[in-house]
Amino acid sequence: MPIKILGSSILHDAVIQNASDIHFIPFKKGGLVQFRIDDRLLEYRSLNFEEYVRVISHFKYSARMDIGEHRKPQSGAMDVLIDNISVHLRLSSIPSAFNESLVIRILPQQESFSINELSLFPHALQKLIFLIKRSSGLLLFTGPTGSGKTTMLYSLLQYLQQHYKRQVVTLEDPVERKVDTFLQMEINEKAGVTYGEGFKSLLRHDPDVIMIGEIRDEAAARLVIRASLTGHLVLSTMHASDCIGCLERLREFGIREAELKQTLMGVVSQRLISIPCRFCGDHCSDFCFKSRTFRRAGIYEILSNHELETAFNQDISDPPFYKSLPYYFNHAYAAGFVTKESYERWMGGQGNVQEENVEGSVSRNFSL
Structure with missing residues (x-):
């Protein structure tokens, strides 16, 4: 699956399921994607090593972060449109023992409550x-x-x-x-x-x-x-x-x-x-x-x-x-x-x- 489509699929499913955050957890041979829904971390899918590295780089590039820097914490932001829902994303990456960890905070812009x-x-x-x-x-x-x-x-x-x-x-x-x-x-x-x-x-x-x-x-x-x-x-x-x-x-x-x-x-x-x-x-x-x-x-x-x-x-x-x-x-x-x-x-x-x-x-x- 092309990385752009994989990234879009992860974002789409997270927004549809009302997740507040997406966690990318690195392992030695790949990584895990988790959604925080109703304050619970739920496993979404696993990624092999190549998928994990490429999808992290994809999101960092989209948020105007330095994709060549893996040793320092970074932060970024981006706006996307998912199913006609305007969503602001805040990204934070930190280095870890195996690879970079990335967390994406999801902030729907059209959400309002009485x-x-x-x-x-x-x-x-x-x-x-x-x-x-x-x-x-x-x-x-x-x-x-x-x-x-x-x-x-x-x-x-x-x-x-x-x-x-x-x-x-x-x-x-x-x-x-x-x-x-x-x-x-x-x-x-x-x-x-x-x-x-x-x-x-x-x-x-x-x-x-x-x-x-x-x-x-x-x-x-x-x-x-x-x-x-x-x-x-x-x-x-x-x-x-x-x-x-x-x-x-x-x-x-x-x-x-x-x-x-x-x-x-x-x-x-x-x-x-x-x-x-x-x-x-x-x-x-x-x-x-x-x-x-x-x-x-x-x-x-x-x-x-x-x-x-x-x-x-x-x-x-x-x-x-x-x-x-x-x-x-x-x-x-x-x-x-x-x-x-x-x-x-x-x-x-x-x-x-x-x-x-x-x-x-x-x-x-x-x-x-």
Whole structure:
């Protein structure tokens, strides 16, 4: 099979099966292609040595990476059209003992969700909508890679535009999803477009809402605080295990508590879970197409108002005083919306299943 056709076939099947990532794993005599679907790595096909080397070179060339460099990590990006679906691909290669390993992140550009489709528990969305109605302040989202932070951010921003006619500007590195109605600026340090310079430019465009892609360092942390102090509503993300951990990271970045109390209106920690398949039961077949669409949902812990004020005096090792992620995982599992495998993976030894009502019912979008 020609390598171009092989590469196109891999991409096509990954997009059709709603994979979030494609993994190319090198072996001594070839390699393995895996798809990450619903947070599970599933084997797609094996490649012989020649196929593996050539398909890696094909993708690197298409993403404008150096196909002659095999000793250093590289990154690249490309846009493709698959079955009339516009897809942005982010590629990352690293050297290994046998050959290069390549991971392709799949970001469909036409995918959009109503915020009502995102949360397992509707009251979480009600809290978020209440927070984003404010004209100024900082709202932070935290969670591991692939937990749905970007999807939630874009959905909230689109909700603000549709219902309140807000001018939305974003500063991202890179732009993950292109939206016609947003003013989106991409960081390009080679061209002199840094977070600082980009922020100055965005302020001249009369924004109502500013979204800054991710807080990775002290400079970005100070930027979101500064943006909040200018009287804008600011949304951003950062990596932390939970809401209290997010506050600790901000302190590590040198943000004073007085600044946080003045600007921070809420912190959201989230996880993305797979709803058990209504056809296959607990153990869904690897490539079941019957129930893939909208069968994932978010679980959110939210710190705001008086709970956020209390959290400033909370040590990271103290037991949670608010309804945390374990609380919602327990109830989701008791209601049958989380598989035993997923529950044990997320909860470990923290499980304590209870069956009482959780601030209302589960969203009807995810009925079993």
